[in-house]
Amino acid sequence: MASRTLRVLVGKPGLDGHDRGAKIIARAFRDAGFEVIYTGLHQTPEQIVSAAIQEDVDCVGLSILSGAHNTLLPRVCQLLRDKSADDIKVFSGGVIPEDDIPGLKAAGISEVFTPGTSTEAIVSWVKTNVIPRA
16 A cells, blocks of 8 residues: 655744745645645744644644744644654754754754755655654
8 A cells, every 4th residue: 555645834933024935845745746835934832733733734834933943843743742743753953953852852952954955855854854744
């Protein structure tokens, strides 16, 4: 039996108004054959988690440039755990200091992509590390 197409939600948590990177990675995911849901700008963690569950996604990619990553990203992971949806893998990209990455991973972020990471590397990581949910 063939596995289903990966479903990826790309979210922009918080007040960050820059979405060029999110749109570029969403397009790269689409071109790689993934089903992509883009939530748009200024989403709360609650809105992102609600959309992820409603859309039955396999993973959530969060793009953040605002500096609020230590608050917003762990909140998304906690809400997924609270809703028994912690099998949805969460990863992030954006301007995130190296020193903050271990804490984000401890909070449940599977991977953090920093500026300069190629879209090919991110797509490859998703293909290798995200398994379609049952």
